[in-house]
Amino acid sequence: MNNQLAPIFNSTLVSSALSAAYELGLIEELADRKIIEINQFCQDQNLHEPSVKAIILALCCSNICEIDPTHSTVKPGASFTEAYQYKGYFLWLIRGYGHMLQNLASITKNENRHDDFINRDGKYIALGGRDYGQQFVDDYFQTLMQDFPYHCIADLGCGSGAKLIDIVTKNPTLRAIGLDVNPGAVKTAQMAVQTAQLQTNIKIIEADISQLQPQPDFEEVDVVFSFFNGHDLWPRHKCLKFLQNLYIAFPKIKRFLLCDTYRSDVVPSANIPIFTLGFEFTHGVMGQYIPSLTEWLDLFADSGWNCVEHREIGIPFSAIFDLRPH
Known part of the structure; x- marks a missing residue:
């Protein structure tokens, strides 16, 4: 049987x-x-x-x-x-990609690929990311943050807001801004900020990080970071524009920590680590290109940012890129 x-x-x-x-x-x-x-x-x-x-x-x-x-x-x-x-x-x-998995055949048909055909659940993507982020990312991130002084921070694609809450709880003099395009993630983050009673320190904004414009909230930001959103900004010319626009949106920016999962080039294989196939599968269905490590490093060289280090983290084929203005 x-x-x-x-x-x-x-x-x-x-x-x-x-x-x-x-x-x-x-x-x-x-x-x-x-x-x-x-x-x-x-x-x-x-x-x-x-x-x-x-x-x-x-x-x-x-x-x-x-x-x-x-x-x-x-x-x-x-x-x-x-x-x-x-x-x-x-x-x-x-939970985050349940609709995609259930409707995979329908989503694959071109006539059905319109509006929000993927229907990701931002709440559970944020909550899942918070869990594995705390275990496999945060120690690396905290070590890097200790190397550089900062007064006002911004998290592009803040998800559940957990990183901002953790940083501000440890340093109550900081001001922080979180941005996310997904309404479910924004609501989750706002509720978490309220629960932590940090509304005076942390502001959560619904915004498309690829279309950032200067605004008063951004004027004092000196350190910006973004976790697992960079691949969503590709193709290359679009991400290049985003990186160059950071100088305009955040006029006092001194450092950008970009953490992302890059293309593994191990699929297909019978020996793929956890997360890798799920990440590349879901983004393949979405039609979202995943750049390789080499493609990221080449892009930074052309964008006006100096990548002083890329540090591998606990998630397979993932790294934090430490970017500084030229």
């Missing part, structure tokens, strides 16, 4: 189950408590118990969880630590 495609079919369900378990708080609860009474968890969270058990059983198939013989309790399995570490990728893919 078994065949080579069974693991592929089953992994689709496990991916959805892991995303849901993270969103419902089940993964965090297991990490904290080590064992959960399923019935009590469902009562506390007002959840449909058969659905929760279906999610848990799917996770058990990949050894992420272990359920007792009576199906009353669940505890972490042998793969739980790794699942916990990478859970943000699954939320990013399943």
Whole structure:
């Protein structure tokens, strides 16, 4: 009865189950408590118990969880630590790009590629990015930020606003601006800023970073950073214009930290790291070109920015480019 495609079919369900378990708080609860009474968890969270058990059983198939013989309790399995570490990728893919995955055949037809045909969910892309960003990006970013003085910062494509909140919480004298084109991400960031009670320090703006114009809020910004948005600014001539326009939009800019995932050139392969195929697949369907590392470095040389360093980070085929004005 078994065949080579069974693991592929089953992994689709496990991916959805892991995303849901993270969103419902089940993964965090297991990490904290080590064992959960399923019935009590469902009562506390007002959840449909058969659905929760279906999610848990799917996770058990990949050894992420272990359920007792009576199906009353669940505890972490042998793969739980790794699942916990990478859970943000699954939320990013399943919830952020769920419409694309479900409607892939329709989206591929040219007559259907109009308006917002991808229908990405900015909220879950932001939340997934916050999770894997905290684990695989933030330490590198914080180390780089310590090397350079700054007074007013801007995050282009701020997502959930987590980086701005973290920086300003540690240094309450800072002023910060977050910009994002996705209304869902903007709302998520604004709520997070309010929860942190940092409205006087942080302003979140809905804006297309490829079309920035000078405005009073930007006049004192001296350090700008952007995470996982640079590829959206390509093709090359468009991104070149964006980089050159930063001097105009932010007249006092002294440093630009650009973090992005570049093209791996390992697809197709049977040995692709987590995230890489999902990143290149989704952007291929969107029709968005992903530049290689060499293409990024060549672009910086022509843009009026000096790339003093590119530092590889914990996400496969991803780096932070430290750019300074010539």
